[in-house]
Amino acid sequence: GAGVSQSPSNKVTEKGKDVELRCDPISGHTALYWYRQSLGQGLEFLIYFQGNSAPDKSGLPSDRFSAERTGGSVSTLTIQRTQQEDSAVYLCASSLSFMETQYFGPGTRLLVL
Amino acid sequence: GQQLNQSPQSMFIQEGEDVSMNCTSSSIFNTWLWYKQDPGEGPVLLIALYKAGELTSNGRLTAQFGITRKDSFLNISASIPSDVGIYFCAGLYAGGTSYGKLTFGQGTILTVHP
Numbered sequence: 001g002a003g004v005s006q007s008p009s010n011k012v013t014e015k016g017k018d019v020e021l022r023c024d025p026i027s028g029h030t031a032l033y034w035y036r037q038s039l040g041q042g043l044e045f046l047i048y049f050q051g052n053s054a055p056d057k058s059g060l061p062s063d064r065f066s067a068e069r070t071g072g073s074v075s076t077l078t079i080q081r082t083q084q085e086d087s088a089v090y091l092c093a094s095s096l097s098f099m100e101t102q103y104f105g106p107g108t109r110l111l112v113l
Numbered sequence: 114g115q116q117l118n119q120s121p122q123s124m125f126i127q128e129g130e131d132v133s134m135n136c137t138s139s140s141i142f143n144t145w146l147w148y149k150q151d152p153g154e155g156p157v158l159l160i161a162l163y164k165a166g167e168l169t170s171n172g173r174l175t176a177q178f179g180i181t182r183k184d185s186f187l188n189i190s191a192s193i194p195s196d197v198g199i200y201f202c203a204g205l206y207a208g209g210t211s212y213g214k215l216t217f218g219q220g221t222i223l224t225v226h227p
Contacts, residue, residue: 011178041219
């Protein structure tokens with residue numbers, strides 16, 4: 001079946017604008033995760049969902065970041081009033097259930113000018 | 114918080130050579146994972162390790178979960194040009210405030226010369 005998909009694949013925005021990043025997990029996967037990867041760096045955990053709830057939001061860098069998941073499927077990561085330091089690749093992963101192996105999407109490359 | 118130290122940061126090798134990279138942690142993990150990331154792509158899972166002392170192979174790849182649960186290594190034998198990429202270790206801890214989070218190493222950039 002299809003893997004994790006993310007959209008858009010690339011996003012260029014101006015400082016101060018809001019952006020929405022979308023993740024479609026693998027069908028049937030109940031857990032969904034967001035990570036951020038800055039240039040040349042490893043992945044930084046942001047938030048995960050079990051079903052529609054997010055038990056752990058501690059990884060979100062600031063209150064400008066929020067995420068939601070509806071219907072136990074698609075998730076949206078929203079960044080308000082973007083800053084240049086938000087430029088990074090935002091990766092989504094899903095797993096069959098919590099603590100199972102995570103499979104990653106191709107990422108959204110965000111550039112804030 | 115938990116931190117993973119991955120080494121080496123980069124490797125330049127000749128085709129056919131064997132490669133070894135490792136990760137050490139300041140605290141224990143329940144699961145160790147090794148991923149490979151190609152340019153413009155998300156990480157792809159190579160090997161998953163679930164038990165201390167476990168040694169697992171996947172083709173030319175071999176990985177081990179350290180007995181102390183604080184380290185893991187990945188070996189690639191007889192490297193080929195398509196092995197080029199960034200290799201990440203990741204640890205998963207099922208407890209405390211890190212519950213469910215994957216913690217990643219900084220990555221090892223592998224270059225293979227034909």
